[in-house]
Amino acid sequence: MQAKMDQTLQIPARMRIDNAANIYPASLSKHYASLYRMSVSLTEPVDLTVLQQALLAVSERIPTFRCELRAGAFWWHLRRMDKDPEVAPAAPLNRFHFSDNGGFLYKVSADGNRIVLDVFHALADGTGSETFLLTLAGEYLRLKYGLGISYSGPVLDPSEAPDTGEVEDSFKTVFSGRKGELEKNVPAYHIKGNRLPGSGLRDIRAVLSMDAVKAVCRRMDCTVTDLLTGMMLDALQKLYRADGDNRKSSVLKVSVPVNLRPMYGSRSVRNFSSYVNLGLDVRTGYLQLDQLVRLVKMQKRTMLRPENLEPKIAANVELEESFAVRMLPLMVKKPIIDYINRQHGDIYCSQTLSNLGEIRLPEEMKPYVKEFDFVLGCQRGNSGAFSCAGYDGKLFLHLSRNIYGAEYEQFFLDRAQSLGILSEVSHHVLA
Numbered sequence: 001m002q003a004k005m006d007q008t009l010q011i012p013a014r015m016r017i018d019n020a021a022n023i024y025p026a027s028l029s030k031h032y033a034s035l036y037r038m039s040v041s042l043t044e045p046v047d048l049t050v051l052q053q054a055l056l057a058v059s060e061r062i063p064t065f066r067c068e069l070r071a072g073a074f075w076w077h078l079r080r081m082d083k084d085p086e087v088a089p090a091a092p093l094n095r096f097h098f099s100d101n102g103g104f105l106y107k108v109s110a111d112g113n114r115i116v117l118d119v120f121h122a123l124a125d126g127t128g129s130e131t132f133l134l135t136l137a138g139e140y141l142r143l144k145y146g147l148g149i150s151y152s153g154p155v156l157d158p159s160e161a162p163d164t165g166e167v168e169d170s171f172k173t174v175f176s177g178r179k180g181e182l183e184k185n186v187p188a189y190h191i192k193g194n195r196l197p198g199s200g201l202r203d204i205r206a207v208l209s210m211d212a213v214k215a216v217c218r219r220m221d222c223t224v225t226d227l228l229t230g231m232m233l234d235a236l237q238k239l240y241r242a243d244g245d246n247r248k249s250s251v252l253k254v255s256v257p258v259n260l261r262p263m264y265g266s267r268s269v270r271n272f273s274s275y276v277n278l279g280l281d282v283r284t285g286y287l288q289l290d291q292l293v294r295l296v297k298m299q300k301r302t303m304l305r306p307e308n309l310e311p312k313i314a315a316n317v318e319l320e321e322s323f324a325v326r327m328l329p330l331m332v333k334k335p336i337i338d339y340i341n342r343q344h345g346d347i348y349c350s351q352t353l354s355n356l357g358e359i360r361l362p363e364e365m366k367p368y369v370k371e372f373d374f375v376l377g378c379q380r381g382n383s384g385a386f387s388c389a390g391y392d393g394k395l396f397l398h399l400s401r402n403i404y405g406a407e408y409e410q411f412f413l414d415r416a417q418s419l420g421i422l423s424e425v426s427h428h429v430l431a
Contacts (some may be wrong), residue, residue, distance in 0.1 A: 013080045017069070017122055019171035019317050020271040023345070024122035025069060025076050026337035027380065031199055033095040034121040035377035036387070037430075038129055039114045040137045041370045046110035047144055052087045054139040055108055057158040059085050062132050062269055064167050068103035069122060074330055076122070092431040093118060093377050094199055108136065113370070115140065121271070126356050126374065126387075127259050128269035130154050134361065141368050150362045163267070170266040171317050180315025185277065185348040188253040189240055191383040193403030199378045201402055201431035204409050207424035208395040208416065216419055220293050224395070225355045226300065229254050229278055230293035232386065235411035236279075236350055237286050242407075253279035254296075255349035258304065260313075274313050276303040277349050289415070346381025351408075356389040371396060378402045378431060384409075394423070400430065 017025070024034045059065045066085065067078035085104050090111040096118070101107055105123040109116045117133045124132070131154040138155045141147050151157040196202065217227050236252040260272050278296045280287065287295065302308060319325055325333070359372045369391075375398035376385040384401030399409045416422040 014070075015064075015067075015078045015167070016169065017076045017078055018169040018268075018271045019175075019320055020125070020273065021122040022076070022320065022337055023341045024120065025071075026334050027341055031095060032378070032380055034380075035093060035095065035118055036121065036126065036129075037093050037116065037118050037373075037375050037377065038126075038133050039111075039116045039371075039373045040133060041373070042113045042115070042137075042141075043368050043370055045113055046115055046140075048087055048110055050144045051108070051110055051115065051136075051140055053143055054136055054158075055085055055087060058132065058136045058139050061135065061156055061158040061160065061162060062166065063162050064123065064270060065104075065106060065132055067105070067123075069098065069105055069120075071330055074326060074328070074333070076330070078123075090116065092429075093201060093375070094431045106132075124269055125259075125271040125273045126257070126354060127154075127261060127273070128271065130356055130359070130374075131156065131269050134359070137369065138362070138365055141365055145368070147364045147368075149364050152362055153360050155362055155365070165267045166269050168266075168268050169270065170260070170264065170268045170272040171313065174260075174264045174266070175310070175314045175317040176321065178310070178314035178318070180313065180318045181311040182315045183312040185344075186251055187249050187347050188251045188277075188279070188350045189236065189249045190350060190381075191236075191239060191403070191408055192243070192245070193383055193401075193405045196402055196404060199402075199431055201378045201400055201429075202406070203375055203401075203428045203430045204399040204406065204413070205373070205424075205426045205428060206397045206399065206413060206416065206422060208397055208421045209423050210390055210393045210395050212419075212421040213395055216421060220290055222293050222297050224390070225256060225353065226293055226297045228355065228386070228388070228397075229256060229296045229353055230289055231412055231415050232351055232353060233279055233287075233292045233296070234289045234415055235408055237282060238411045239408045240282060241286070250283045251279065251281050253277045253349045255346075255352045256300070257352070257354050258309075263306075274309060276300055276309075278303075279350070342381065346379065349382070351382060352376065352379070352385040352387075354385065354387040356387075359389050359391040366392075373398065375400055375430065386412075 070077045070079045088107045088109045090109045105120040107118045119129045134154045135156045232254045278299045372391040374387045374389045376387045383403045388397040
């Protein structure tokens with residue numbers, strides 16, 4: 001126990017939020033926050049008492065999930081709280097007020113058989129939150145059924161001490177001191193539609209056969225992300241052709257987040273991801289799906305080369321570390337960061353695709369876990385986003401949107417049906 005306590009003391013009680021997280025509190029408003037939801041569906045209804053026990057243990061193991069967001073004179077910080085997180089009632093995926101949530105930047109709830117995790121993006125990216133949720137599910141199953149779990153991958157052992165590498169700002173560790181160059185982009189086509197009231201969010205959950213998806217990928221010699229991105233661009237082309245606005249941009253782009261951990265050996269459970277914007281300018285002509293997939297594959301391979309990916313990441317770190325920026329009071333920085341994000345963020349992409357990849361669990365957990373879902377919350381600059389994860393032979397894909405019409409999503413689903421990969425579709429109101 002003493003060894004655990006000593007290592008825990010190495011975790012700072014107050015940490016600057018990571019480089020990628022700065023845009024999220026800057027854009028925070030009364031009605032908007034960058035949120036996403038993950039859930040694990042179990043074979044039996046969730047026992048709330050046991051889930052609360054598991055939450056207390058896992059939030060100590062991953063201590064950034066015991067922090068609140070505080071505004072300092074110059075930057076935002078994560079500060080450890082002495083209070084315990086509590087399992088919340090099931091609720092829509094809406095902007096929640098942190099003060100009403102004990103100050104915590106996430107909520108854990110249960111809905112029937114599901115353990116649900118809603119996260120404010122300033123705390124962690126999808127990979128970091130996946131680690132928290134799967135570790136929580138593992139601890140719940142251990143307490144509930146007495147499982148002996150062979151901890152591996154994203155499922156951490158709650159009895160172990162927190163590790164400083166898991167809470168580091170890997171952007172600073174890897175890119176601090178490097179010279180960078182901001183990426184050059186042009187505004188992309190955006191889907192128009194009547195916004196849902198408030199922060200309304202609709203979701204189409206599509207379950208794809210993983211075997212069928214992989215068969216198509218083998219035929220096209222591509223990854224699952226390449227295929228889905230190509231299908232999204234294919235649907236965007238159809239929508240663009242039907243759009244009668246002559247002033248619209250002819251650039252169709254899908255923004256794909258990239259997990260940087262495998263590239264740089266990071267174990268951080270905070271934010272450590274970048275992105276690539278993949279697509280085409282239809283002024284040069286419309287492409288068939290196989291051509292779109294080849295284009296995406298080629299672009300992604302080029303953009304993920306270190307000489308192309310690293311300068312834009314280093315540029316953001318360099319900007320944050322510059323003396324002039326550091327000395328600006330936070331009350332001045334916040335609207336500037338928000339303005340830059342509005343002008344240089346979603347404006348350059350038509351849609352987003354976030355793929356967590358294949359969810360891998362210890363063998364002892366698999367009989368108890370049926371499904372894994374991942375859905376992005378209401379987007380501020382775009383009409384919607386796609387997100388997915390694979391588990392147990394299925395790809396769980398969510399098509400979320402903040403507008404009434406679903407013509408774009410239907411084009412995508414029609415293509416999935418024609419490829420023979422679509423197994424199930426359901427419609428949901430999330431907020």
